[in-house]
Amino acid sequence: WSGCPKPEALRSFHPFQMTNHFPGSWHIGRKDMMWRNIRKLQRDHPSSVNITPPTFVLPEDYRSWEAARKAHPGALWIYKPANSSCGRGIRVLRSSLDARTEQALLRRTGVVQRYVEKPLLIDGYKFDLRLYVVVTSYDPLKAYLNAEGLVRLATEKYTASPNKLGHRTMHLTNYSVNKHAEAYV
DSSP, X not given: OOOOOOHHHHHTOXXXXXXXXXXXXXXXXXXXXXXXXXXXXXXXXXXXXXXXXXXXXXXXXXXXXHHHHHHOXXXXXXXXXXXXXXXXXXXXXXXXXXXXXXHHHHTSOEEEEEOOSSOOEETTEEEEEEEEEEXXXXXXXXXXXXXXXXXXXXXXXXXXXXXXXXXHHHHOOOHHHHXXXXXXX
């Protein structure tokens, strides 16, 4: 990854040249920026944009998240670092945290969401569905949806038991996490 080309470099591109990064594309690539954009959309269209569980960007939304945890002491939460990939740094948490965990979460920008209590499952396993879109232009908008997608499965059957919060191969569908599991095929 070499970053995004500067606007002046993009203006000098020939019609046959392409780039895989547009200026500002980090607004949808970083978890914290994606959430800020979703929140703005929700404020503009409150009745039609209900696409995520309650979400907080840490450390700035820490007080709001603390209030949500107190209001829902039995809730589970999932924390994701703002700009990591491959499942690095993701943790499933209880509402009650020890001081050390709280301090660790406040040292790094990340997104914490209310964990979906009853996720959709395939034969008892968590999954995610990836759809691939190529955006060739933002003005005018030109986007192409690939006819095929990708389903990623966890390798351990799902249970909501608080005793199993550390079972990454149950809660995460990342290939880089599950490829090491005995059940991986």
